[in-house]
Amino acid sequence: MRVTFRTVRLTKLHPLTISRGTSTGSNNLFVMVSDGDVTGIGECAPGTGYDDTLAAEAQAQLESIVQDGLGDGSPYAVYARMAAAHVDPAAMAAMDVALWDFWAKRAGLPLYR
Known part of the structure; x- marks a missing residue:
């Protein structure tokens, strides 16, 4: 299994003021988890209390988790x-x-199953 990361700047259509x-x-x-032609995708989106550094911090944390591989890729173990x-x-x-998206696609099932 291969894990890749991509940070994307998402611009709001209208500014949100609170x-x-x-x-x-x-x-x-x-976050993309791939093996062969199957790729599972997850997203880390900042919420209340986060700033624009979350993506970089999250990637660094996840890279430290996957540096030795994902083992069998069990969502529970990871x-x-x-x-x-x-x-x-x-x-x-x-x-x-x-x-979970990876394993659902590999099994030919929708993610909610």
Whole structure:
């Protein structure tokens, strides 16, 4: 299994203004888990309390988790490794969804199954 990352700047059609300020967009990290012609995709999107450094920080955390490989790619095993390493929840979600998406596609099933 191969894990790749891509940060994309997503610009809002209309700026969002709330009491803490105005947001015109965000840097979102996409996580791709691939083997052969199957690729699972997950996304790390900043929410309330995050700034534009989240994508880079999340990628660094996930790279440290996958540096020795994903083993058999079990979402449960990888999730346990991330939890033990105190990976940011948004980063954990991106990797978790990418793995589940990968296995669903490999099985020919929709992700919700």
